[in-house]
Amino acid sequence: DGGITQSPKYLFRKEGQNVTLSCEQNLNHDAMYWYRQDPGQGLRLIYYSQIVNDFQKGDIAEGYSVSREKKESFPLTVTSAQKNPTAFYLCASSRQRMNTGELFFGEGSRLTVL
């Protein structure tokens, strides 16, 4: 079955540590995205990539980094510079540019900083 796989589902981190969240898709989509969701909040865009080896900052990119070396993969690193990293992280992909096509989401990764 085609879809988006995020791992790990749950992750605990100590302050000052970097963590990397994995996102893999087998939908052959060009565009991929990372969103952050806080309780009672909407989804805020962290980074997006519309093509391999290229990505753009979203609304809340500070303290995060990404790479897009393969079409299928778009990992997100939450660095120690992110002041409040505890959140639910969602990876998504779309067939087209993000403003014209539906977004397909993974099941999310829940990060807790201890």
Next chain:
Amino acid sequence: GQQVMQIPQYQHVQEGEDFTTYCNSSTTLSNIQWYKQRPGGHPVFLIQLVKSGEVKKQKRLTFQFGEAKKNSSLHITATQTTDVGTYFCAGSGGYQKVTFGTGTKLQVIP
């Protein structure tokens, strides 16, 4: 920047009652999408509206896009317990990023 407001934030309804959530953008949108997120789950695409004044129906769900393309609504007729979740609108203004609303959390009381 583009802002998308959604009201109400929460709504509790008796099973069988109707439900409506409203979405308002600070700028004109080229399209609007609606997503549903079940408790503990991830957002799932419901529909996309593109044309001014467009109305689309999916069984008990009716979606509208305003004439000025700055607002939208989702109406559920005769709610069921399976409708529980948070409904998000997501708007785009042409080549700009998609901006999600804050969502409306729907609770259905059996």
